[in-house]
Amino acid sequence: MNLREVQRLLDAEILCGEEAMDGEVNTVFACDLMSDVLAFNENKTLLVTGLVNPHVIRTAEMMDINAIVFVRGKVPDEETLNLAKENGIVILGTKNILYTSCGILYKSGLIGAKISSE
Amino acid sequence: MTIKLSYEIGKNDFAKAGTASSSIKKVLRQLGISADLIRRVAVATYEAEMNIVIHSDGGNIILQVIPEKIQITALDRGPGIADIDMAMKEGYSTAPEEVREMGFGAGMGLPNMKRCADEFSITSSLGNPTELIIVFNI
Numbered sequence: 001m002n003l004r005e006v007q008r009l010l011d012a013e014i015l016c017g018e019e020a021m022d023g024e025v026n027t028v029f030a031c032d033l034m035s036d037v038l039a040f041n042e043n044k045t046l047l048v049t050g051l052v053n054p055h056v057i058r059t060a061e062m063m064d065i066n067a068i069v070f071v072r073g074k075v076p077d078e079e080t081l082n083l084a085k086e087n088g089i090v091i092l093g094t095k096n097i098l099y100t101s102c103g104i105l106y107k108s109g110l111i112g113a114k115i116s117s118e
Numbered sequence: 119m120t121i122k123l124s125y126e127i128g129k130n131d132f133a134k135a136g137t138a139s140s141s142i143k144k145v146l147r148q149l150g151i152s153a154d155l156i157r158r159v160a161v162a163t164y165e166a167e168m169n170i171v172i173h174s175d176g177g178n179i180i181l182q183v184i185p186e187k188i189q190i191t192a193l194d195r196g197p198g199i200a201d202i203d204m205a206m207k208e209g210y211s212t213a214p215e216e217v218r219e220m221g222f223g224a225g226m227g228l229p230n231m232k233r234c235a236d237e238f239s240i241t242s243s244l245g246n247p248t249e250l251i252i253v254f255n256i
Contacts, residue, residue, distance in 0.1 A: 035224030038161050039233075051221045058136035059221070062143070062160040064153065 001025055001110050003067055003090055006046065009104050010094040012069060016081050017090030023066055027113040030102045034059040040115045048101055052076045057083040066090060071098045121145070121183040127167055127194075129176040132220065138179045139164040142190075149183065155254060159188055162234040162252050165227040166192035172217050174248065185256075192250040199242040206232070206240075 003021045007014060014021065025046040031037055032051040037059050047065050049056060052074040060068055061083075067090040070076060075093060076084075084091050094101055106112075123145065125138035143160045151159075163179060170177045170192060177194030199205050206228050213223025232238040235252045242248035 032221060033224050034221035035226040035230075037221075038165060039226055039230050041157075053220060055132075055136065055220055055222070058140070058164065061136075062139060062157070062164045064157055 001105075001108070003092075005108075006067070006069065006105065006110075007092055009108055010069060010092065010096055010101055012092040012094040015070070015076065015091040015093050016085050017067070017088065020066065020088060020090050023090065025067055025110065028102065028105055028110050029113040030098055032098075036115075037063065037065075040113045042113045045113045046105075046110070048098065048105070050074055050098055052080065054080045054083050056080070057087065057089060060084075060089055061087045067092070069094055069101060071096055071101050119149070119183060119185060121149075121181065123181045125179045125181075127170040127177055127179055129171070129174060131171055135168060135171045136164060139167050142179070142181050145181065146183075146188070151188070151256065155188075155256065158234040159190065159254055162231040163190050163192075165231050166190065166250055166252065168222055169227050170194050172213055172222065177247070188254040188256060190250075190252040190254075192248075192252070194248050196245065196247050198244045198246045199240075199248055200244045202240055202242060 003023050026044040027042050028046045030048040032049055046067050048069045050071050052070055069092045073095040142163050146156045167179055174194035175196050180191040182189040204210050208229045209225040211223045211225035217223040236255045237253035239251045
């Protein structure tokens with residue numbers, strides 16, 4: 001799914017990475033625990049999270065995650081956004097809660113990422 | 119091609135945490151290592167780096183690239199792990215509450231490093247440094 005479609009479905013704001021909005025995502029991982037995010041192994045995964053700090057961006061960088069949706073209207077600070085910009089990561093912000101965001105994306109055809117031990 | 123780079127990691131230095139792993143990722147990319155392998159190295163290194171920040175008195179992450187192998191060594195200055203078997207169990211964690219609030223400390227770090235690696239060894243005991251050697255075949 002195209003990131004513009006993700007943005008439209010979640011009624012999300014683009015917080016950074018406008019130029020990379022034509023990128024695609026194939027799966028979603030939704031979680032506030034970065035330790036668990038580090039344990040899956042798929043490409044083109046969208047991270048949906050309510051945790052907002054620079055470590056979320058670092059985790060995405062290590063995992064080659066190119067797009068993150070912050071839910072529940074959480075707004076990242078400047079340091080977090082700058083780190084995302086440096087790494088070419090798209091950041092979207094939605095007022096939807098995590099459950100609703102996932103429901104909308106799942107209903108629209110985006111399935112969950114598998115964790116490595118599966 | 120032989121490369122050895124060492125990065126100093128500070129105790130509780132959450133602001134800088136991840137910068138060594140980020141640098142190592144960039145070095146490996148410049149060497150033309152495959153994206154999948156770089157990700158495995160990056161994840162294991164980041165887990166090791168966070169562990170040094172969270173649990174140790176500070177230490178170093180050392181990257182060595184020799185023909186056919188990438189080795190990450192994480193060596194801290196203590197205080198050591200009392201029970202390595204427990205530390206290797208998924209879900210076992212001694213991380214404090216503020217670390218969990220940052221999204222870490224789920225007790226997945228060491229098992230995840232082992233899973234990413236081709237060879238993994240840990241040497242530690244209470245009151246002594248902890249050394250992790252994580253090897254990847256190129």
